[in-house]
Amino acid sequence: MGRFSPTVVDHFTNPRNSGQVADASVRAFVGNPVCGDQILLTAAVADGVVTDIRFQAFGCSASLAVASLLTEVVKGKGLDEVAALDADRVVELAGGLTPDQRHVAGLAADVAHRLVDNFHQGVNDDDPISCGA
Amino acid sequence: MMTRSAAGPDPAEIYLDHAATTPVAPEAVAALGRGVALHGNPSSRHSAGQAAREAVDGARAAVARLLGCAHDGVVFTGGGSEAINLALLGTFAAAEWRGHLVTTRIEHAAVLGAAGAAATHGVAVTVVPPDPSGHVDPERIAEAIRPDTLLVSVMHANNETGAIQPVERITEIAHAAGALVHVDAVQTAGKLPIAPLRADLVSVSAHKFGGVKGVGALRVPAGHELTALIHGGGQESGYRAGTENVPGILAMAAAAEVAVTASADPVVRAHREHLRARLLAGLAELDGIRVHVDSRVMAETVSVAFPGVRGDTLADLLDLRGVHVSTGSACHAGSESPSHVLTAMGVPADLARSTARFSFGSTTTEQAVVAAAEVTVDSVRGLRRSWGATPAAVAVGAG
Numbered sequence: 396m397g398r399f400s401p402t403v404v405d406h407f408t409n410p411r412n413s414g415q416v417a418d419a420s421v422r423a424f425v426g427n428p429v430c431g432d433q434i435l436l437t438a439a440v441a442d443g444v445v446t447d448i449r450f451q452a453f454g455c456s457a458s459l460a461v462a463s464l465l466t467e468v469v470k471g472k473g474l475d476e477v478a479a480l481d482a483d484r485v486v487e488l489a490g491g492l493t494p495d496q497r498h499v500a501g502l503a504a505d506v507a508h509r510l511v512d513n514f515h516q517g518v519n520d521d522d523p524i525s526c527g528a
Numbered sequence: 529m530m531t532r533s534a535a536g537p538d539p540a541e542i543y544l545d546h547a548a549t550t551p552v553a554p555e556a557v558a559a560l561g562r563g564v565a566l567h568g569n570p571s572s573r574h575s576a577g578q579a580a581r582e583a584v585d586g587a588r589a590a591v592a593r594l595l596g597c598a599h600d601g602v603v604f605t606g607g608g609s610e611a612i613n614l615a616l617l618g619t620f621a622a623a624e625w626r627g628h629l630v631t632t633r634i635e636h637a638a639v640l641g642a643a644g645a646a647a648t649h650g651v652a653v654t655v656v657p658p659d660p661s662g663h664v665d666p667e668r669i670a671e672a673i674r675p676d677t678l679l680v681s682v683m684h685a686n687n688e689t690g691a692i693q694p695v696e697r698i699t700e701i702a703h704a705a706g707a708l709v710h711v712d713a714v715q716t717a718g719k720l721p722i723a724p725l726r727a728d729l730v731s732v733s734a735h736k737f738g739g740v741k742g743v744g745a746l747r748v749p750a751g752h753e754l755t756a757l758i759h760g761g762g763q764e765s766g767y768r769a770g771t772e773n774v775p776g777i778l779a780m781a782a783a784a785e786v787a788v789t790a791s792a793d794p795v796v797r798a799h800r801e802h803l804r805a806r807l808l809a810g811l812a813e814l815d816g817i818r819v820h821v822d823s824r825v826m827a828e829t830v831s832v833a834f835p836g837v838r839g840d841t842l843a844d845l846l847d848l849r850g851v852h853v854s855t856g857s858a859c860h861a862g863s864e865s866p867s868h869v870l871t872a873m874g875v876p877a878d879l880a881r882s883t884a885r886f887s888f889g890s891t892t893t894e895q896a897v898v899a900a901a902e903v904t905v906d907s908v909r910g911l912r913r914s915w916g917a918t919p920a921a922v923a924v925g926a927g
């Protein structure tokens with residue numbers, strides 16, 4: 396399919412790290428709960444490093460793919476590196492996104508930043524993903 | 529989760545989007561070749577031109593049999609949308625944009641767009657909602673008809689849900705009130721008999737029943753006042769200027785002959801009903817699905833909501849796994865707005881967005897339908913896992 400990069404196809408059809416981390420250190424949610432793209436990250440953090448991370452996502456094909464991709468990128472990284480992730484880097488890691496898909500790169504960067512912020516502030520987001528059910 | 533090996537047999541390229549367009553029939557391919565070889569212009573006096581003219585006349589007779597009219601009642605157009613626009617705008621233009629149009633909220637964009645264009649010229653338009661079942665109540669049409677109603681336009685069956693509309697009863701009501709009737713038979717031509725329709729104007733599109741894209745036809749009764757939308761050389765009895773698309777018209781005629789035979793064959797009809805039953809039986813393994821229309825419906829069109837999954841995302845995943853379906857009308861694919869048809873039926877926006885349309889054609893096999901159902905079940909389960917849906921939540925959402 397020409398609309399998606401091979402990386403996006405790979406993660407969309409074979410998502411990695413879906414679900415939630417048991418006893419997570421931090422939970423972060425970004426998205427539009429009224430049927431927009433939504434990503435929830437749960438992670439275990441030890442000594443400033445993300446040791447485990449899982450995602451739940453609802454939305455377009457590309458948003459599910461970048462959520463999966465994000466968990467692979469972030470796992471094992473220090474929180475400073477996670478905080479430095481931006482949308483352009485997500486586009487690059489995804490092997491390119493079409494103009495109508497690029498918003499999901501911003502969504503992925505936003506939820507990564509929120510994960511870091513929530514951890515530093517000691518807060519957790521709820522699990523609001525409910526659209527479509 | 530979603531490798532092909534995990535889903536059983538590889539369903540390589542299962543095409544279940546025949547409501548969008550269907551493969552060109554072999555007979556139409558052959559006719560297309562004959563048409564291409566006819567290099568003359570049908571309007572030319574010389575023998576090359578007259579050979580093309582004779583071929584077009586023969587094709588007109590075949591399409592007339594599909595439409596149930598005299599051969600001079602067939603106006604070839606550049607597709608179904610043009611036929612519909614000619615029916616609506618041509619009729620009201622001939623009436624100097626006076627009068628009233630009644631149509632419904634579930635019509636194809638071609639009808640709704642033409643109705644909107646007519647309104648800008650001063651035509652009064654009433655748009656009748658369907659029942660939650662997806663069917664238009666003829667009594668609602670009766671209530672909408674006014675003394676100045678010139679035309680009632682209703683589709684034979686809906687392109688997204690397959691709901692067969694009571695067009696014969698609506699035609700009786702409209703005619704009794706002195707109004708004309710246009711039936712958009714784009715979805716039903718070649719699947720349901722359209723020749724017996726008593727409507728005045730009937731529009732069809734060749735590529736929906738095995739012809740090629742870019743050719744359509746409008747049934748126009750003798751004496752009907754119709755103003756051409758395309759002006760020029762006076763072809764098509766002055767209703768549609770432009771040199772005839774000879775190959776496309778010949779292909780349409782060949783496809784029509786095949787389709788007329790098939791649509792009247794009880795074995796073919798029974799097979800389509802069987803395909804529908806097999807698909808729905810396979811999908812029934814999923815919690816909470818909703819079939820939007822399952823009575824008074826074309827067997828070929830199955831519109832299903834999968835709560836917990838976005839329809840566009842499911843269609844993408846199925847595509848990557850070799851199963852081609854639509855989120856609804858192909859014209860709306862890519863739009864983030866929920867279907868205007870499902871919305872008009874009162875379907876909640878989230879359920880409308882979770883909808884996929886499976887549609888069958890002459891090449892659809894039982895094996896393909898069964899495999900598509902298996903892949904769909906696996907894909908929906910996988911997507912639901914991606915956001916942690918629980919069966920209970922899905923069931924609530926489907927209620």
